[in-house]
Amino acid sequence: MSGFLLEIAGLNKVYRTRGGADFAAVRDVSFQLGAGETLGIVGESGSGKTTVAKMVAGMLPATSGRIALGGKAFGKSGRSRADKKKIQYIFQDPVSSLNPRLKVRDLIAEPLKLYFKLPPGEIDKRVDALLADVGLPRDYRSRYPKELSGGQCQRVGIARALAAEPSIIVCDEPTSALDMTIQSQILELLKQLQLQKGVSYLFIAHGLEVIYSISHRVLVMKDGEIVEQGDTRSIFHRPRHGYTQSLIGAIPRIPFPAFE
C-alpha cells in the first residue's frame, strides 16, 4: 500500500447525451492526494474538473476507474455514511446547491445531526461557531437561502462542509463569489484547519493566484485529460505544456503598490 490518503486511477466518465451520442468528459485521470495536502486543479471550463470532483465526492458514478480512500477502493454500490462523512464537497454553484426550504441554521445543523450524536444545545453552539468561522452574523440563522447574497450562500455551503469534520474537502470554486477580504479569511481558515487537523483539499479554482497561495501540487486539465501535474512552484515557474504556459501567461498583472 502506498501511503496516500486518496488514490485515483484510470478514472473515466462518459456522458450519454439525448441524441444517443456518447461524450467522454473525463479520460484516464489518475492522481494521488496525501493527508494534509492540497492539490489544486486548474483547467479550461468544460475540461472536466467538476466531473472529476463530483466522482471523487461520490456524487456522480464513474464510468470506470478506481477511487480508493485509505487504501480501500469504493465499490459501485454507493458509500457508507462513515465514508461520506470523510469526503465533503463545496459546490461551485452556491445558490442552487442549498435546499431552499431550510433555514441557515438547519442547513448547517443537517450534517451535524447526520454524522454526530450531539445534544441540541451543542448543535446550536457549533452552528454559531461555524457561522463565525465563515464570517456570517449570528442573526442570519433564521434566514432562507433566497434571503442571502450569493457570497453569503457560498459561506453557508462552506460551513456545511466544515461541519462534518471530514478528512478531505473537495472544493469546487469555493471562494470566487467572495470579496477579497472574505476570500482571504476563508483561505486562512482552510489553511488553519489543515495545520491543526491535517485536512486535505482537492481545490478547484480558476483564480490562479488562489491556487498558487493554497496548493502544494497542481494538476492541469484540458479536454477531459490531465496535461500536466507537479509541485506548485514548478508548474507556475516552469510550465511545460503549451496550455499551462498560456494559462500562466493570462494571469493579469496589476501594477499597483502593496498596501498594509
Place this chain on the structure above:
Amino acid sequence: MTQPTLVEIRQLGVRFTKRDRHTTVFESLSLDIREGEILCLVGESGSGKSVAAKSIMQLLPQPAAEYTQGQIRFGGRDLLTLSEKEMEAIRGKRIAMIFQDALSALNPVYTIGTQMIDLIRLHAPSRTGRKQALAQAKDLLKQVEIRNVDEVVKQYPFQLSGGMRQRVMIAMALSSRPELLLADEPTTALDVTVQAQILRLILKLKREYGMTVLFITHDLGVVHEVADRVIVMRSGELVEESDKAELFRNPKHPYTRQLLGSMPRIYFEEARP
C-alpha cells in the same frame, strides 16, 4: 470630459421585511452610470451590489422588498414610478441582465435553440418566423464565439459546461441590443482563458454598439481589465468612487486599501514564460 448620465440613482432606500422585521440594505444610495462606460461595482459580500442591479431591473422579490425612498432615473423617467406593464417594455429589452449562475437563468426543460427562438420572437417588432429566429439565434451564438452552434442549439442547459452556458446567457441578453447591460459576476465561475474571452466580448460590445455596462465583480484583475470607473461598496454604502487608474494608484478609503491589500498575488522571481 464627462459623458451624459444614463442612469441616475438618487437617495435610494431599499429594505426587506419579514414578519414585521425590517432589514435595511440601503438607507440612501446615490450613484450615476454614464453613457457608454463600463462601471465596475466591487466590495463586501452582502453590501448590496446585486440588490442595486436588481433595483434598476425592478427584479426584487415583492412584497418582501420595498423602496422606501429615492429615484432611479433612466431615459427621462423614474423607473420606480412605472407600472409593471411599462417596466416590461424596458426589462430584457433596453436593459438586460446576466448573472453568475447561468444554469438558474436558463430553462432546464427546453433546448437552447427553443429558448432563444422564443425570446427572439418575443422581442421581434414584426412577425418573425421560427426559421428566421433560429438563424438569428445561431448568429448571436457565433457573436459570443461559440463554434459548434448547430450542436449547441439542440442541447439542454445541463449538457453545457459553465463557460458555454455563460455565453448562451450573454447571447440571449444581447438579442434585444440593450442600451444597458447589468452584469452580476458573469465571469466568476469561468477559467482565466474563457474569462478573458468574455471580457473581450463585453469590451467589443461597448466599443461597437456603445453599450453601457454595470459590471459587478470580486476580481480586481477583471476590474483592471475592463473598468472605466469603479465604485466600492460596503454595508449598503458607497465608500469610494473613482477612475480605474486612480483607484489602483491611490485608493483613498481604508476599506478599499484593505481590499486591494488582501488580493492574493504570485511572485515571479524568474522571467515569465
